[in-house]
Structures are given as C-alpha cells and as structure tokens.
Amino acid sequence: RVVQLLGPAEIRDLAELLDVTPTKKLGQNFVIDANTVRRIVRVAEVAAGDVVLEIGPGLGSLTLGLLEAKASVVAVEIDGRLAAQLPATVEHQAPEAADRLTVVHQDALTVETLPADPVRLVANLPYNVSVPVLLHLLQRLPGLESGVVMVQAEVGHRLAAGPGSKVYGSPSVKAAWYGTWRTAGQVSRQVFWPVPNVDSVLVAFQRHEQPGDEELRRRVFRVVDAAFGQRRKMLRQSLSGVFGDSAAASAALEAAGLPATARGEELTVQQFAALGRLTPAVST
C-alpha cells in the first residue's frame, strides 16, 4: 500500500518521540485501529478529490485514512506539537500524499476562513467542545455540505434527536437549523489510546437549506436557549424574558399557531423559527 495507516505501535512511538502525554483538557484520545479509521472514511463516503476538513488530527490516524481515500485534507489542530509533527508523519507514512495535506495550527472555535474550501467534515472531535465546534463550523463555512464525526455517545444521540425524545434539547434544535443528522454506528472504547471513560458514536449530517438568514438564526437560537434553559416550564413562562413578559410570550405562541401550554421539547426547528421571527430584533 502507498499509505501506511497507524497502529498501536506507531502511535506509541510517535507519542514517545514527541514526548506527548495525552491531555483530557484537549480531549486527546488517539485512534490506534486502522479498521476503525477505514470505517469512518467509508461511512463518510469520502471520494477521490474531495476537500475534507479534519478538526483535531492529533497524531494523524484519521488524516492518513482520508489521504488513502485520495482526498485533500485541511487539518486544524490546536496543539502545536501535534500540528508541527503531522507533515513529517504523512511524509513518512504516505509520501505520495504529502502534497494533499494542509495543516492549520489553530483553535477550531476561532476558524473564520481556511486555505481551501472544504465540502466535508470528517473528524474524531475533541469531546469537551464537540457541539460548539460543529455549530461554529456550520455557521462560518457555508460550503460545508456534509460530514461524519465521532463524538461522545450522549452528544451524538442529542444531535440526532427529534421533538418528543427525552434527549431533545438545544443542541438538537441548533443542529437541525443547519441540516439533518443521524447516528451512524457505535465505536468501541478499545480503539483509542488512552481508553476513554465514555462511549463513542459516529454521527452523520447533511446540510439543508436553512430556515432563515444569520439575523434570524441569532433570534431563533436566543429563543431556543431560553426555552431549554428552563426545560420544565411552559414556553409562555420560559420565553417571557425574550418577548418582554408572559402575556407577550403567550401572544407570540398564538401568533405562531402554537398551543398556550406548549413546551420547548415538543417544538420542531420550524416552529422555533416561527417564534424567532416574532421576537424583537437583537443587536450583536
């Protein structure tokens, strides 16, 4: 093979070489299993020539899998030691693919523009910031059409949940603003080093047309935050701050065609959008 994926021995050697002790703070659990890497690339339907965004390439396990599928990869890594090593790892494991990799040493939460316009996101996300990273990227990179990410199982189920589900919450609605989401399989803890103390799932998304522009998105997300901030309350109470008082909130519910007793956990993103349209404009 032209591309040599990383296994447990290579990961151990690289970590030793770089004197890297994986940190919890940065969610550093590295994939040590080539089958898992190939599975992620397959689920993501990465095709030759695709420009793929990878967040948190770490030691390069998934990066090499993406390069093996003949994609071009823009890899954004916050840890300077890992970002600096990645080109050398790829040069060593996949010399013919080295010119298809661009490494950006940056916090994914601050990404505004990138050296290329990725159409897919494929990443084993740092678990402590996976939802904010996803929402940030979907907002900032309109060319991002689809993706497959590995996240903590609870987070994956939340992202894919619909109204009425026990785990439906603000991440579910915000994710649904941008696209449709589904879970796409579990991943064993044993494929990571170090072994994490949470379960993982793959989540796939496909962007759809958004219900409104950036101004409406802000207003809708404000409604969503208020609605789920006080999850047990009825919307006419939890949204009284957003609309001024509870009478105004009740009027807005009626104008949006919703029952006076509605709760946030029952509403679709379109119904939240209807409420968002009725809010007073917010300045940023």
Ligand code: SAM
């Ligand atoms: N992709 C590698 C793999 O599959 O083995 C590593 C995945 S590890 C779960 C998460 C990676 O994200 C780590 O390399 C970590 O340093 C990086 N990371 C953590 N926070 C980040 C952030 N805010 N922006 C970019 N990278 C981040």
